Amino acid sequence: MNKYGSALRAAFPITLPICAAFLFLGISYGLYMTGRGFAPLYPICTSALVFAGSMEFVLVSLLLGPFDPLNAFFMALTVNSRHLFYGLSMLEKYKDTGLKKLYLIFGMCDESFAINCSVKIPAGIDKGWFMTFVTFLNQCYWVTGVTTGALVGSRLDFDAKGLDFALTALFLAIFAAQWQGEENHGPSLLGLALPFFCLLLWGPKAFLPPSLALLLALFVCAFYYRRQRS
Amino acid sequence: MTFSQELITIAAVVAGTMVTRFLPFVLFPASKKTPPLIAFLGQVLPPAVMGMLVIYSLKDVSLFAGQHGLPEFLAGSLTVLLQLFTRNMLLAVASGTVGYMLLVQYVFA
Structure with missing residues (x-):
């Protein structure tokens, strides 16, 4: 084939x-x-x-x-x-x-x-x-x-x-x-937990943009934190 | 709305959607070296986004009224358990879906 x-x-x-x-x-x-x-x-x-x-x-x-x-x-x-x-x-x-x-x-x-x-x-x-x-x-x-x-x-x-x-x-x-x-469950857990809390706070129509912004902010912080330590 | 106004509205929605899909590829073309931060995001975002899609697809389930998300919880658990123990995705998804349909059509009808 x-x-x-x-x-x-x-x-x-x-x-x-x-x-x-x-x-x-x-x-x-x-x-x-x-x-x-x-x-x-x-x-x-x-x-x-x-x-x-x-x-x-x-x-x-x-x-x-x-x-x-x-x-x-x-x-x-x-x-x-x-x-x-x-x-x-x-x-x-x-x-x-x-x-x-x-x-x-x-x-x-x-x-x-x-x-x-x-x-x-x-x-x-x-x-x-x-x-x-x-x-x-x-x-x-x-x-x-x-x-x-x-x-x-x-x-x-x-x-x-x-x-x-x-x-x-x-x-x-x-x-x-x-x-x-995966070895590190951190990103998976954050991806589940953060949007869930945003959903409770902002409701189904408006929770997505804040979820995305928060996830992005946390990952950017994690990146610079790691770089400083190494 | 006139026909041309409808066309312009549809075109605006297509354009907005395409911006969200193409923008990352335009900003970080394959010909250039991806900045370390973006490469890091490329590693951590996929698992996080999959979690977000789970929540997104369940966003209209009301936890505090109606059936309190019980059918979703039961069928979802069946899906996850089958995936974890059989590692057969089609079996897990098909069983979860059929289970959910039976629940909402007969048990919680």
Whole structure:
């Protein structure tokens, strides 16, 4: 088998939980936006172009409100500020991937980041193509789900309540796997504890920016503290 | 909103999202040596961000009302235990998800 085929075969199984969750969530998003009076082409195009789940739901309310593109721009910056951390984490991993790098960065949603950042790619598999297929498959699931929801969503009769937990379960499993493989649990514990306390303090809508700022501040302090000691 | 205003709004959201994704790669290009602080962040952020994603995906669970997050806690524990003991991620994620669906559709319905 050529390197594309083997990379695709290695990437596919690990994206299955995302497939289930994205089809389900995508259908809800397609239904939600067409239910607000938008033509099916709107959710289909925005799902492919924005490809950041929570921001797409925000986009619907932005489009229904008064025209204010600057506000829309800064809203996207705030809601997606966590991506900055993904980029910093992937500087090394995305190196030497050629032109694919542009697509890898464009399509770096939470789930593609989580897999590409943590999964041990089997020996003999092309790293760049593996990560590209993970990203591409996830985007296909999302756009397929949204398209289905936008076109035939109202005629679907399914009870998949709770299926979106697949994403939580995926993050938990990756977290547990990482925990087993690391010597120092400090960063993992901080990553769990700080956002949790910020969530209690600021609530689900506003806790992310302070969590990111606090985490960053603590890690920068840790870096200079270590450098001074050594 | 007119059609062109809608297009501009969508473009603004796409641009904002792309800034957050591309900025680190623009600031620290592969051709230059990454500063030590950024390299350090590249090591400690991935595990921390994974913890944050766990919290983020559970952010709308109310601990102090309704079912107090019990279905999430039970299904989440099952996922973590299966991952720790079998090291089979698909098994852990699938069992946790099916377990959660059964809980919210039948037990806590």
